[in-house]
Amino acid sequence: MDTYPLLIHSARQIVQVVANGERALRGRDMSTIAVMEGSDTEYLSLLVNRKGLIEDIGTDTEIKMRHPDLKVDRRIDASGQCIIPGLVDAHTHPVWAGDRVHEFAMKLAGATYMEVHKAGGGIHFTVDHTRRASEEELYCSFKKRLSTMIKTGTTLVECKSGYGLDMNTEIKMLKVIERARTDFHIDISSTYCGAHAVPKGKTSAEATEDVINAQLPKIKEMMNDGELMVDNIDVFCEQGVFDTEQSRRILQAGKEMGLLINFHGDELHPTRSAEMGAELSATAISHLEEISDDGIAAMVKSDSVGVVLPTTAYILRLNPPPVRKMIDGGMAVALGSDFNPNAYCMSMPLVMHLACVILKMSMPEALAAATINSAAALGKADMHGSIERGKYANLIVINATRQVLWEHLIYQMGCHDEVIHYVIHHGSVVHERSS
Ligand SMILES: N=CN[C@@H](CCC(=O)O)C(=O)O
Numbered sequence: 001m002d003t004y005p006l007l008i009h010s011a012r013q014i015v016q017v018v019a020n021g022e023r024a025l026r027g028r029d030m031s032t033i034a035v036m037e038g039s040d041t042e043y044l045s046l047l048v049n050r051k052g053l054i055e056d057i058g059t060d061t062e063i064k065m066r067h068p069d070l071k072v073d074r075r076i077d078a079s080g081q082c083i084i085p086g087l088v089d090a091h092t093h094p095v096w097a098g099d100r101v102h103e104f105a106m107k108l109a110g111a112t113y114m115e116v117h118k119a120g121g122g123i124h125f126t127v128d129h130t131r132r133a134s135e136e137e138l139y140c141s142f143k144k145r146l147s148t149m150i151k152t153g154t155t156l157v158e159c160k161s162g163y164g165l166d167m168n169t170e171i172k173m174l175k176v177i178e179r180a181r182t183d184f185h186i187d188i189s190s191t192y193c194g195a196h197a198v199p200k201g202k203t204s205a206e207a208t209e210d211v212i213n214a215q216l217p218k219i220k221e222m223m224n225d226g227e228l229m230v231d232n233i234d235v236f237c238e239q240g241v242f243d244t245e246q247s248r249r250i251l252q253a254g255k256e257m258g259l260l261i262n263f264h265g266d267e268l269h270p271t272r273s274a275e276m277g278a279e280l281s282a283t284a285i286s287h288l289e290e291i292s293d294d295g296i297a298a299m300v301k302s303d304s305v306g307v308v309l310p311t312t313a314y315i316l317r318l319n320p321p322p323v324r325k326m327i328d329g330g331m332a333v334a335l336g337s338d339f340n341p342n343a344y345c346m347s348m349p350l351v352m353h354l355a356c357v358i359l360k361m362s363m364p365e366a367l368a369a370a371t372i373n374s375a376a377a378l379g380k381a382d383m384h385g386s387i388e389r390g391k392y393a394n395l396i397v398i399n400a401t402r403q404v405l406w407e408h409l410i411y412q413m414g415c416h417d418e419v420i421h422y423v424i425h426h427g428s429v430v431h432e433r434s435s
């Protein structure tokens with residue numbers, strides 16, 4: 001007889017998000033998510049197998065019938081509660097030293113992001129501190145941040161380097177990310193972002209050559225030797241940082257190494273990043289506050305996912321990305337927290353809330369964007385982002401006392417530990433609300 005590590009039973013609702021193996025929800029399909037509803041007489045169960053995968057989903061009766069004499073190590077009674085997929089944060093900068101509280105005050109007083117950056121602050125400030133920090137110091141603060149993310153329901157997170165801008169520090173950051181990938185109860189997609197800013201003392205042309213001819217070959221060597229696993233290539237394609245042609249060359253070089261293209265584009269100025277990324281078949285492009293209509297059409301055609309970051313527009317008081325146009329045009333839109341020393345937010349429930357209010361997304365769109373579509377932005381929608389048989393059992397059990405259940409996670413602005421009862425990673429409980 002088979003035994004199983006976990007059964008969640010008696011749930012009122014299972015929000016699958018997608019139920020038929022869809023790898024993303026595009027355009028208007030984002031507003032139709034798959035939800036299994038229990039009734040007053042019949043509740044729902046989810047069974048996890050020893051590989052940490054979802055073995056079965058159904059009504060309590062169906063699961064009992066399909067698995068007679070069921071033996072499980074742990075049963076969670078989810079009476080009146082709801083199960084949703086673990087959240088996927090598609091864009092973060094979580095490895096750094098030196099916060100930037102002082103710059104928040106400058107920005108509140110009217111300084112723009114680029115004014116702070118050009119005055120040697122912003123990314124440069126963080127680079128100075130990160131270069132000086134030891135790998136151990138970076139790992140310690142990174143672990144704390146990951147724990148916070150887990151508590152707010154994130155089970156897969158994209159993590160960028162990019163506060164080194166030189167070979168040694170970029171590799172130090174990637175090693176820190178690599179350590180957490182093996183030591184920590186969260187799935188990680190690792191991104192090399194050595195072209196996050198032009199390092200002091202170099203021109204953007206020199207920095208481009210350094211990334212293409214020195215840093216990327218070294219990273220490739222380390223990947224071949226099994227010392228690093230890197231998934232994505234990123235660049236900050238922006239006026240005064242890396243121009244569109246330099247960005248194209250960097251992304252192309254990364255793609256030739258097998259990395260997925262996933263970069264910052266069309267954020268502060270329209271640079272035709274979206275058009276360029278679509279030509280390279282980018283898996284995803286982030287920000288897009290200044291995307292053009294042609295850029296939207298090109299990304300729809302190339303199936304590139306648009307990762308929007310409501311915290312950026314919020315904190316920098318930017319025009320938000322034209323998400324309604326993007327969705328109505330047929331794009332798959334995903335969400336990320338953009339956690340970094342500029343936008344200090346690790347909570348995807350809050351990001352979904354901001355996406356609804358600031359970006360005018362509906363709650364189903366926001367949930368799709370923070371699950372299946374953000375998994376698609378990382379090329380991981382085969383195993384993440386929905387509750388379907390055979391996918392990782394990365395789940396959140398939500399406890400809301402009223403009739404409307406999953407929406408509480410988005411409706412509530414902060415204090416999400418009241419709503420999040422359990423966070424489950426590969427079938428193991430990694431966070432349980434203290435009662
Ligand atoms: N725009 C570029 N990168 C980050 C900000 C990084 C920083 O300011 O430290 C972003 O995505 O918002």
Ligand SMILES: [Zn+2]
Nearest residue numbers: 091093264338
């Ligand atoms: Zn970013």
